[in-house]
Amino acid sequence: MTAKRSAPATERNREPIAEVLTRELPPQGRVLEIASGTGEHAVFFAERFPALHWQPTDPSDEALASIAAYRAEYAGDNLAAPLLLDAAAPASWPVEAADAILCINMVHISPWSATEGLFAGAAQILGSEGGPLILYGPYLEAGVETAPSNLEFDASLKARDPRWGLRDAAAVDAVAASHGFVRMARYGLPANNIMLVYRR
Template sequence: MKQHAPATLRNREPIAAVLAQELPAQGTLLEIAAGTGEHAVFFAERFPALHWQPTDPSPEALASIAAYRADYPGTNLAAPLLLDASAPGSWPIDEAAAILCINMVHISPWEATQGLFRGAARILGRSGGPLILYGPYLEQGLQTAPSNLEFDASLKARNPHWGLRQAEAVDALAAQHGMVRTARHAMPANNIILFYRSA
């Protein structure tokens, strides 16, 4: 039932260090594309004042998240909800203090990122909280690591609608929804974290 993503153990501490600088003190954190659920359990424990709400479009992922949650001793990790960012329509939550999305933008069609910003602009509007994206990106004026170029090629070979996105294209999409990038943090293994808030 439980799934395991090896990268989680490698990146969770660096991500948590950045989140500690930027997350609101309390409220609901909506995690989009929570995957195995390992991040959700780790971050819920690290930030006990936040109500952690994991979501994913995959039934297998939802089952894995639920299995990890069953062993979680805290009370701030909610049962996972089905949410497909690319699908039109309402999300199963109407308001959040922050949204976190790890490693989805490059492993999904562009429509998923479009839906992510459309939903984020709506449910973060009242709180003014951040939309937080983690993963590898292409950036104008910065040389892309060979390993990221190889990763990009492998993703496109698996699915032509996948692949590393230009950070500037994400910025432009954010602007369409009244949001602006407010922070960029360099991370290990040629990843970055981008923060977006209502302009």
């Protein structure tokens, strides 16, 4: 039985996400991916951006095994072995520096402490050079009507774990600001998802 897992949404969202990354990522350097999940995004983006060194991470052993299985089939040399990383524990991150951080679909499927830890850790490893912290997923926004499908998704997440759920983008902005980050861009993407880009 293979360790590889599959997330159907990956094939639908990877191209729109890549379009934004083309605008926001540095031309070269190290990208730290937080909560890489199955590893499908990591392989796709490593291939799409060959000048960038891609570092996938996840707090789940099952996910790490899946990422490693996908990496074993990847022909390039810019995709690192996955590392165990819990965003909620920024003091123990196994990476000392990165030029950009990408976090896809974690903020709503984790306790709020993971979002707080994400920005705390990003402040440590991105330094003050203006490297981006890029988030993707569904969010609640003032003045923007929440799609019924997102409301249903939010209810289902909270039913699975009351600590989970769609976050208010303004609350994320506030946590970002407490660590010296400012939201520099917002991109609307398909299926009622958005990408938020923060820099120091």
